[in-house]
Amino acid sequence: MAKSSPVAKILPRRMREPLTRSQMMGRIRSKNTKPEVLVRSALHGLGLRFRNHADDLPGKPDIANKTHKWAIFVHGCFWHSHAGCRLASSPKSNVGYWIEKLARNQARDTEKIAALESQGYRVLVVWECEVRDGDQLQRALEAFVAFKVGQRS
Numbered sequence: 001m002a003k004s005s006p007v008a009k010i011l012p013r014r015m016r017e018p019l020t021r022s023q024m025m026g027r028i029r030s031k032n033t034k035p036e037v038l039v040r041s042a043l044h045g046l047g048l049r050f051r052n053h054a055d056d057l058p059g060k061p062d063i064a065n066k067t068h069k070w071a072i073f074v075h076g077c078f079w080h081s082h083a084g085c086r087l088a089s090s091p092k093s094n095v096g097y098w099i100e101k102l103a104r105n106q107a108r109d110t111e112k113i114a115a116l117e118s119q120g121y122r123v124l125v126v127w128e129c130e131v132r133d134g135d136q137l138q139r140a141l142e143a144f145v146a147f148k149v150g151q152r153s
Helices: 021-026 034-045 095-118 134-145
Strands: 063-065 070-075 122-127
Touching: 034 063, 034 070, 034 134, 070 095, 070 134, 095 122, 122 134
Parallel strands: 070 122
Antiparallel strands: 063 070
């Protein structure tokens, strides 16, 4: 006997009421984003093992290996103000709030990366736009972990 799903079917966008700003913002994830999952997949392909969201390290890096002392942050271009990136658009409404918020994000990023480096960690920041080119991502990750065929970190 097939069980019915307890979740209501979502109507196509054209048949739904528009989402409120709060509902839209509530759908933005901070963990397990598509770029982050792609980076983790590429690292697994290199034979590397790591922890996700290591909450005992400064800044809770998205990906970290404590044994080999490396950490990777996967930054969204908008949320972390990637300079010169088309995905890092400037908000058109409530500009004062957003300028201050994005500046705080950048300051916090700098502080957390410095804290990790002071603990002896090598830190890589992977931008959302860089993840879109799989070959470029692969080369960057290989260079970062100094990957050699047959050697695992």
